[in-house]
Amino acid sequence: xxxxxxxxxxxxVLLPDGPxxxxxxxxxxxxxxxxxxxxxxxxxxxxxxxxxxxRVGDDGFGRRLVAEVAAxxxxxxxxxxxxxxxxxxxxxxxxxxxxxxxxxAGRSRLHYYRAGSAASALSPELLADPAAARLLTAARMLxxxxxxxxxxxxxxxxxxxxxxxxxxxxxxxxxxxxxxxxLWHGRDPRVLLGLLNAADxxxxxxxxxxxxxxxxxxxxxxxxxxSPATVVVKDSGHTVTALGQGGPAVxxxxxxxxxxxxxxxxxxxxxxxxxxxxxxxxxxRRLRLGHLxxxxxxxxxxxxxxxxxxxxxxxxLALPAE
Ligand code: KDG
Numbered sequence: 283x284x285x286x287x288x289x290x291x292x293x294x295v296l297l298p299d300g301p302x303x304x305x306x307x308x309x310x311x312x313x314x315x316x317x318x319x320x321x322x323x324x325x326x327x328x329x330x331x332x333x334x335x336x337r338v339g340d341d342g343f344g345r346r347l348v349a350e351v352a353a354x355x356x357x358x359x360x361x362x363x364x365x366x367x368x369x370x371x372x373x374x375x376x377x378x379x380x381x382x383x384x385x386x387a388g389r390s391r392l393h394y395y396r397a398g399s400a401a402s403a404l405s406p407e408l409l410a411d412p413a414a415a416r417l418l419t420a421a422r423m424l425x426x427x428x429x430x431x432x433x434x435x436x437x438x439x440x441x442x443x444x445x446x447x448x449x450x451x452x453x454x455x456x457x458x459x460x461x462x463x464x465l466w467h468g469r470d471p472r473v474l475l476g477l478l479n480a481a482d483x484x485x486x487x488x489x490x491x492x493x494x495x496x497x498x499x500x501x502x503x504x505x506x507x508x509s510p511a512t513v514v515v516k517d518s519g520h521t522v523t524a525l526g527q528g529g530p531a532v533x534x535x536x537x538x539x540x541x542x543x544x545x546x547x548x549x550x551x552x553x554x555x556x557x558x559x560x561x562x563x564x565x566x567r568r569l570r571l572g573h574l575x576x577x578x579x580x581x582x583x584x585x586x587x588x589x590x591x592x593x594x595x596x597x598x599l600a601l602p603a604e
Contacts, residue, residue, distance in 0.1 A: 283420035284333035284357050285560055286325050289444070290430045291336055291401030292316025292351065293370040293394075294343035301378030303385070304393070310373070312343075314350040317427045317460050320546050320586060323354035324553030324575055327589045330560045333357035333417045335408070337364050337400040344369040344400065354586075360413035367403055370396030374545065390545055394464065396433075405436035406443045419451070423556060426481075427458045428474050428494075432465035438473060445480040454559070457481035457510075458552050461490035483559070484510040485552050488517040500525055514555060514569070516548070522572065524565050534569035537577045550579040550587060567599045574598055 296310035318334060325332040334356050338344030340363050347369060352358045373393040377385030385391055396402065408414050418424070424444060431438040445455060457478055463471075471494065478484055484507055488498035497503060500515040504525040507513055516522045520536035554575030558568030574595060578587025589595070 284331045284417055285421065286322070286330055286332045286423040286425060286556060287335060287417050287421040288318040288322040288325070288332060288425040289335040289404075289440075290316065290318030290427055291370055291396065291399065291404075291433060292319040292334070292338075292347055293372045293396060293399075294347060296371065296373045298374065298376055301376045301384070301387075302381050303379070303383040304373065304375055305383070306379065306381055312346070314343075314347040315372075315546065315586075316347075317429055317458070317549050318425060319347075319351045319356070320549035321425050321458075321553045321556070322356045323351060323586055324550050324579075324589070325557055326355040327586075328553060328557035328571070328575065329592075330557045331357070333360065333421070335360045335414050335417065337362045337367075337404055339363070339367055339369040339400045340365050341369055343371065357417065360411065360417050362400075362408075362411070364400035364403060367398060367400040370394070370399035370401060372396065388541055392545070399433075402433040402437060404430070404433070404440050406440050408440055409443060409449070418453075421453055423454045423456065423560065425456045425458070425552065425556065426477075427460040428477070429460045429462055429465065431473060431477060432462060432469060432471070441477060445477060447480075454482045455480070456483040456485060456552065456556055458485040458548065459487065459490050459494060460548065461487075461494040463493070479507045479509045481510050482512070483556075484513045485548075485555070486513065486515050487548060488515055491515065500531065512565075514572075516551065520573075522551070522569050524569055526565070532565040532569065534566055534573065536573045539577045539580050541580045546579045546586060547576045551576040563599070570599055570601075571595070 298307040299309040322334040377389040378387040492498040551572040554572035558571040
């Protein structure tokens, strides 16, 4: 049974064969990705038994998605198949060509085709599903993101139900803001405020916090969200600060790597941090395992990096603080 459950939509991913705006791309390779399943896969790679709960369409993309996530060792037994709605899809656009419409080297953009998807029909009914209830009852950690409440009213209701103190049974709930402004068109993103404050571990990127919450200042964010035991703020200089409830903040710089493409790095950081939490590491080493896992993803094109062998990870974690 899983130690951690990650819940949210994943999609078929169409990755262009090279950089450039979509009007110039003729070949895409298909894979699978999504914030919460990325976290589940990286947790499994780090030795934390994990499960991913979602819904997919009764189509080839859905079957591929479940198979790919399961191939990472993630429990997919509670992924429901919707006979009517399709699996969502996203295309990735990668900058770095000479074309005038290029995004710019090192930048990427996601284009979503997910409105009305199978996963957007996630709802509190999930809690009565025996397969999902079995995993949730066993899990010591539940990972959610700010993507799910943007998808539909029923998704928002499910996230609210999962954060309800009466249903938590001592499970640690982590919540990554994952601010996706395009998904909030026509919906009120202020609902996020209450959700973020209901988590135990709140993960925020400084850029997205500035955009969604109006500040990137770790102390201000800590004061804005008093309930979580820990608020983790990842700043644009790639330093991460963890703030508990009182006591000194812990700040840890990232590893210096050649960034190939950033998608999925935030998910990898979350997985590393949560794996460090599951291992009972101190705050600094949790952050360090987050950085290390993120670095593995920053240096590849896909959503997942390859985690180095255990002895390399252990040596990096053991380095003294700078
Ligand atoms: O963090 C990476 C995710 O953004 C990507 O895999 C797609 O889940 C996704 C989303 O909704 O943006």
